[in-house]
Amino acid sequence: MNSQEIRIADAIFEGGGVRGIGLVGAVAVAEEKGYQWESLAGTSAGAIVASLLAAGYTAVELKAIFDKLDYTRFKDKGFIDKIPLVGPLVSLIFEKGIYEGDYLFNWIKGLLKEKGVNTFRDLLLPEYEDDKDFKFKLRLIASDVSRHSILVLPQDIKQCGIQPEDLDVALAIRMSMSIPLFYEPVKIKDKTTNRDTYIVDGGFLSNFPVWLFDTPGVTASWPTFGFRLPESGTERIIGGPISLLKELFWTMKEAHDERYVKNMNFARTITIPTLGIGITEFDLSKERSEALYQSGRQAAEKFFDTYDHDTFTKRFLIGANTIGRGDSHRAGES
Numbered sequence: 001m002n003s004q005e006i007r008i009a010d011a012i013f014e015g016g017g018v019r020g021i022g023l024v025g026a027v028a029v030a031e032e033k034g035y036q037w038e039s040l041a042g043t044s045a046g047a048i049v050a051s052l053l054a055a056g057y058t059a060v061e062l063k064a065i066f067d068k069l070d071y072t073r074f075k076d077k078g079f080i081d082k083i084p085l086v087g088p089l090v091s092l093i094f095e096k097g098i099y100e101g102d103y104l105f106n107w108i109k110g111l112l113k114e115k116g117v118n119t120f121r122d123l124l125l126p127e128y129e130d131d132k133d134f135k136f137k138l139r140l141i142a143s144d145v146s147r148h149s150i151l152v153l154p155q156d157i158k159q160c161g162i163q164p165e166d167l168d169v170a171l172a173i174r175m176s177m178s179i180p181l182f183y184e185p186v187k188i189k190d191k192t193t194n195r196d197t198y199i200v201d202g203g204f205l206s207n208f209p210v211w212l213f214d215t216p217g218v219t220a221s222w223p224t225f226g227f228r229l230p231e232s233g234t235e236r237i238i239g240g241p242i243s244l245l246k247e248l249f250w251t252m253k254e255a256h257d258e259r260y261v262k263n264m265n266f267a268r269t270i271t272i273p274t275l276g277i278g279i280t281e282f283d284l285s286k287e288r289s290e291a292l293y294q295s296g297r298q299a300a301e302k303f304f305d306t307y308d309h310d311t312f313t314k315r316f317l318i319g320a321n322t323i324g325r326g327d328s329h330r331a332g333e334s
Helices: 017-032 045-055 059-067 087-095 102-114 155-160 169-176 241-258 286-306 309-317
Strands: 008-013 036-043 097-099 138-144 149-153 181-183 186-190 195-201 224-228 269-271
Touching: 008 017, 008 045, 017 045, 017 059, 017 224, 017 286, 036 045, 045 059, 045 102, 045 138, 045 169, 059 286, 102 169, 138 155, 138 169, 149 155, 149 169, 169 186, 169 195, 269 286
Parallel strands: 008 036, 008 224, 036 138, 097 181, 224 269
Antiparallel strands: 138 149, 138 195, 186 195
């Protein structure tokens, strides 16, 4: 990349549980190439990476944070969970999830607070204050199982009677990270109906929202990069009802977004080999974590060796009815 090329970009991060360190590796390369992030979005683990970048962390800082992270602490049990033999089952029945998710919430809340970020009010973009879609630097995907609908946060929290600016960023991440049955869903009081609303992992409906920053009738002034952590293509072994339920969830998660990652979207997507690491492999060793980070770096290096925004625009965007984002005050930046 030479100094004349555009370095503003949007980024969208796929969910992938503990494999999020692979996203950090890819981001590190992008930042070394000179890219700075205009808007960011993500689902589940991708929500963590997107949020920390939006708060002002760099990939170098994120690498240091993840290197010190004890993933096993994400499996935090409440009193019911600790009951011998029957605890997890009782927790599933009465709390709708095995693990509390409190450690995850407090960990991410502390990191955001260090950068002065508490609510989405801290992530407003003044230049887009009149644009309801782009006024926030960050957007996260969650699933409202009470309404059977996808949530693009913070904007869609209005349907629960909450102002988007007032939504706690850490709580939105916790919503997006609520792997069904694994973590307890986030329960909030819907102020419009006075009923409880249950919100779970965004990957349930869209794990890779690569479409999120596309604008009808606008040819992009800067690129949107997708960062993916795909499942391996090997056939899964179904052993019992629990494994069947797990594979049903991941089939739905992967299949929903797979149709978007073709042609144009594939050309703007960095696909990171996940080395057979599972999303809930919380006993991940330092060696395997480092290997996944390097996998992200290698995937990004390969991507940026051939990516050129002008070529991409001419091939995919000219004459397109809907793709990309740009405006007059950004179009001339490099």
